[in-house]
Amino acid sequence: xxxxxxxxxxxxxxxxxxxxxxxxxxxxxxxxxxxxxxxxxxxxxxxxxxxxxxxxxxxxxxxxxxxxxxxxxxxxxxxxxxxxxxxxxxxxxxxxxxxxxxxxxxxxxxxxxxxxxxxxxxxxxxxxxxxxxxxxxxxxxxxxxxxxxxxxxxxxxxxxxxxxxxxxxxxxxxxxxxxxxxxxxxxxxxxxxxxxxxxxxxxxxxxxxxxxxxxxxxxxxxxxxxxxxxxxxxxxxxxxxxxxxxxxxxxxxxxxxxxxxxxxxxxxxxxxxxxxxxxxxxxxxxxxxxxxxxxxxxxxxxxxxxxxxxxxxxxxxxxxxxxxxxxxxxxxxxxxxxxxxxxxxxxxxxxxxxxxxxxxxxxxxxxxx
Numbered sequence: 020x021x022x023x024x025x026x027x028x029x030x031x032x033x034x035x036x037x038x039x040x041x042x043x044x045x046x047x048x049x050x051x052x053x054x055x056x057x058x059x060x061x062x063x064x065x066x067x068x069x070x071x072x073x074x075x076x077x078x079x080x081x082x083x084x085x086x087x088x089x090x091x092x093x094x095x096x097x098x099x100x101x102x103x104x105x106x107x108x109x110x111x112x113x114x115x116x117x118x119x120x121x122x123x124x125x126x127x128x129x130x131x132x133x134x135x136x137x138x139x140x141x142x143x144x145x146x147x148x149x150x151x152x153x154x155x156x157x158x159x160x161x162x163x164x165x166x167x168x169x170x171x172x173x174x175x176x177x178x179x180x181x182x183x184x185x186x187x188x189x190x191x192x193x194x195x196x197x198x199x200x201x202x203x204x205x206x207x208x209x210x211x212x213x214x215x216x217x218x219x220x221x222x223x224x225x226x227x228x229x230x231x232x233x234x235x236x237x238x239x240x241x242x243x244x245x246x247x248x249x250x251x252x253x254x255x256x257x258x259x260x261x262x263x264x265x266x267x268x269x270x271x272x273x274x275x276x277x278x279x280x281x282x283x284x285x286x287x288x289x290x291x292x293x294x295x296x297x298x299x300x301x302x303x304x305x306x307x308x309x310x311x312x313x314x315x316x317x318x319x320x321x322x323x324x325x326x327x328x329x330x331x332x333x334x335x336x337x338x339x340x341x342x343x344x345x346x347x348x349x350x351x352x353x354x355x356x357x358x359x360x361x362x363x364x365x366x367x368x369x370x371x372x373x374x375x376x377x378x379x380x381x382x383x384x385x386x387x388x
Contacts, residue, residue, distance in 0.1 A: 044066070051088050053133045070250070071249070100118050104118045143204075149246075159188040162190050182204075206236075224250065293317070302334070336383040349378060
């Protein structure tokens with residue numbers, strides 16, 4: 020197996036595929052990445068849950084396939100000069116890498132020991148701009164649950180309708196929803212739950228571009244195609260939360276405020292809160308302002324944020340991080356907060372335009388409630 024290619028191309032491909040390589044495995048080959056040289060060079064990583072495969076241009080003079088240790092190979096490529104790398108492997112699995120005056124000799128494993136990545140049959144598929152898919156994942160993934168007791172909620176729900184895509188994440192304390200119009204749906208309406216860990220990788224692979232990504236639903240697996248890169252992962256099975264019933268929308272109190280102003284006030288009063296000294300942020304919604312306070316053994320903090328509307332003196336407590344996350348990821352300069360009672364969820368929506376996002380944060384019961 021022999022080929023040569025630009026260092027930058029190989030380094031990017033190895034870094035991408037290595038993110039799916041297993042850190043530790045009873046199958047040694049899974050701790051490496053698979054290189055396949057044919058008409059082009061294909062680099063793959065796989066941990067039996069998620070697989071990443073990417074293609075790049077290379078001058079292949081001898082076809083072949085082998086497995087190299089992911090971490091070691093990545094570190095070698097990173098340290099080589101910015102020039103053309105020459106790769107040569109003999110039948111004894113001895114690999115020689117040269118670039119300029121730098122040269123390395125390492126040992127490879129047989130490609131026969133590397134499990135095949137699953138094939139995903141094309142039942143249903145959608146096309147969506149990479150930058151939109153990237154933002155939808157990024158603006159909902161913070162609410163994916165880390166609780167393995169409910170595996171279905173360790174992923175995000177994708178609901179594909181005739182003309183829209185909705186992504187929903189929940190963790191028992193908050194809910195994040197993003198919706199975008201969609202064209203190019205193949206196979207009609209469908210839905211699936213994608214693992215949060217795999218979606219984090221999809222977000223990294225997607226670029227800030229109008230180029231399309233293709234999402235394909237198979238019987239057991241999902242395929243995300245982004246340019247020359249493919250990510251394959253298992254679907255999560257189970258009953259996802261009926262989020263439409265969980266979101267209260269007939270709330271009597273509705274106020275609007277600047278997103279940055281709310282974040283600034285929460286940040287100010289959160290100074291006295293820490294992992295050791297936990298305390299809710301108490302919010303009192305009056306006419307034209309919300310007063311935020313926090314109190315721990317470390318001290319007390321208070322700030323006032325201007326709002327449009329009248330909260331009628333409603334007092335409600337929130338986990339500062341949960342409320343802050345919802346506002347940080349809200350893609351709008353101003354938001355509308357819908358409220359009911361001190362023990363009812365707070366619904367956060369765009370102040371103007373279509374409801375392309377919705378965040379819901381459950382309150383924390385205050386001691387004097």
